Amino acid sequence: MKEKFKRSAAFLTACLPALIYITWVNAYYWLLEGGRYQAFIQPKLWPLLILALLLLLAYTAAFIFQFSLKLKIPFQIDVWLKTAILFLPVLFLWTIYGQSLGSDAFAKKVTNADSNISIEDTYLQKSISSKDSDKGITLLNLLMDSENFIGRHVAVEGMVYRSSKMDKNSFKLFRFAIVCCAADALPISFMVRDNEGKNLSNDTWVRVEGIFNTATINGRQVSSIVADRVQPVPMPPPEKRYLFF
DSSP: OHHHHHHHHHHHHHHHHHHHHHHHHHHHHHHHGGGGGGGTBOGGGTHHHHHHHHHHHHHHHHHHHHHTTOTTOSOOHHHHHHHHHHHHHHHHHHHHTTOOOOHHHHHHHOTTTTOOOOOOHHHHTTOOOOSSOBOSOOHHHHHHTGGGGTTOEEEEEEEEEOOTTSOTTEEEEEEEEESSBGGGOEEEEEEEEETTOOOOOTTOEEEEEEEEEEEEETTEEEEEEEEEEEEEOOOOOGGGSSEEO
16 A cells, blocks of 8 residues: 555656646646737737747756656655745736736825816817817827827726815826836826716726817826716726736
């Protein structure tokens, strides 16, 4: 009985490298499928995925070479510990996928998140709206090229941030933009004036259609959207929630 247990333990120990290899290859394919890796890194950095695959293959080859011939050793606690450590990143990956930055992170990253800037009627009258909304634009487009959108009718999507200090007819529309990876995500936000005063909760994804404009208020430039329509939309998949520089 004891000898049988030793043989079984030795066989399972020898199979660990193959098990790790299969798990990591599946995780790698899972990240590539549907562009899921974009929930974590900038799409322009896709060559890093090739480097990751090469490192995976090299490490797996070394791991197999080191332990596959030690079938006669009944139990190797260090091998099992190394296996557990190698499984942790995959477990973390599948656990964290789907979770993204929201209003809590926005409030922490933005110093004036609760500021409530009123938009005067005289300012609203400066808009030169057109019948058709500018489609296919994002909050990042408005930030990077704001002068070209002044007075134009825009349609953008993002999340809602509203605090008790803000006017009931106003909220901030925000998203996070990534330079390299999710760890360096930067918040982008614009004030939205919604005259209907919809009771939208934080982190609700909405599509805002209205007039985009900028003005200098209290010595600083403020960009805003005066909405004629605010409509809740389904939350996009994780790989579509971030914007990329």
